[in-house]
Amino acid sequence: MNKPTRARLVMGTALAVAASMALTACGGGTDDASTGAEPKPTGNSGTATVADPLVASYDGGLYVLDGETLELAKTIELPGFNRVNPAGDQDHVVISTDTGFRVLDAARQTFTETEFKGSKPGHVVRHGGRTALFTDGTGEVNVFDPADLGGSGRPQARTYTSAEPHHGVAIELTNGELVSTLGTEEKRSGALVLDKDGKEIARAENCPGVHGEAAAKDEVVGLGCENGVLLYRDGEFTKVDAPDDYARTGNQAGSDASPILLGDYKTDPEAELERPTRISLIDTRSATMKLVDLGTSYSFRSLARGPHGEALVLGTDGVLHSIDPETGKVQKRIEAVGAWTEPLDWQQPRPTLFVRDHTAYVSDPGKRQLHSFDLESGKKLTSVTLPKSTNELSGTVAGH
Helix, strand or coil, rough: CCCCCCCHHHHHHHHHHHCCCCCCCCCCCCCCCCCCCCEECCCCCCCCCCCCCCEEEEEEEEEECCCCEEEEEEEEEECCCCCEEECCCEEEEEEEEECCCCCEECCCCCCEEEEEECEEEEEEECCCCCEEEEECCEEEEEECCCCHHHHHCCCCEEEEEECCCCCCEEEEECCCCCEEECCHHHHHHEEEECCCCEEEEEECCCCCCCCCCEEEEEHEEEECCEEEEEEEEECCCEEEEEECCCCCCCCEECCCCCEEEECCCCCCCCCCCCCCCEEEEECCCCCCEEEECHHHHEEEEEECCCCCCEEEEECCCEEEEEEECCCCCCEEECCCCCCCCCCCHHHHHHCCCEECHHHEEEEEEHCCEEEECCCCCCEEEEEEEECCEEEEEEEEECCC
């Protein structure tokens, strides 16, 4: 399939490549702030169901768009800095607000009654047909089946609370093991693993500044450190050392189609904002890291994976770079937007990449535009100009 489709059955397998991506990763803090005002729909009455919806945040609310035509289906007023993440099914998106994680039925353009309350809602991770929420302010982890979001009331969830609150992340594997980070508000050090009954079976504390996760082929989990990447596989942790003494790989993207993880790579601990031009490719088979210089910088919202496991990076040169993860060679360059500069404040808008099936969606906040591209041909499919500049961009993505 080389172009968007409304047939969700086709999407099921291809979308799995994005299921473990850490695209919820922050740009460097837990100071998310939003106001908890009740959302107010405006514009379209929202009675019609939107196929394969996209959700984009803007200063003051959310836009819900048709994933094929990019037609604006509904505007929902929701003041504050709100984050958007796929919930793991074909209809819902998780919205992070100051009161906790709220669930938006994006297909029907309305909030559900489901909310996981807690201060500083952080990472949302989909894997193996399960969705894990990590609330930074409490250290609480909630894991649920996104298929249950369509029912009445909050879905039944597996709950785990970290020893201390911290900016963390968790992922549940298909055998029921739960990988969750270790840390405090001041320092993060590694991760532990609980079996399906909640018993600790593994622990590693050699991952300073642990941040973000991604899962590769054969369910190998990678966690970013400030000196490499920590891998977990079959009951054991393995550390992949970076070639530099300080090397932060805090944002990663994984694919079920590839044993290689895509990560960022920052080497200046004193920088107010480092704009790296190198990416890291972490081979989970050999526990090695390869660095690739793209000749352009990028941001934490620039990383994604394609349907065949290709590594995708949206550069500040405005080009979407499609990279062979095995060789590190750029296979394709898609002219997506104009050149841009990453803002110092991580909460400020910048061009953002979201990938679903064979389609890449790229926002251009400076022009209030959103574009879609076919990843196979590299051709632009359609564009839309929105009333206001968007910030975060996400959509519905079925789990696997």
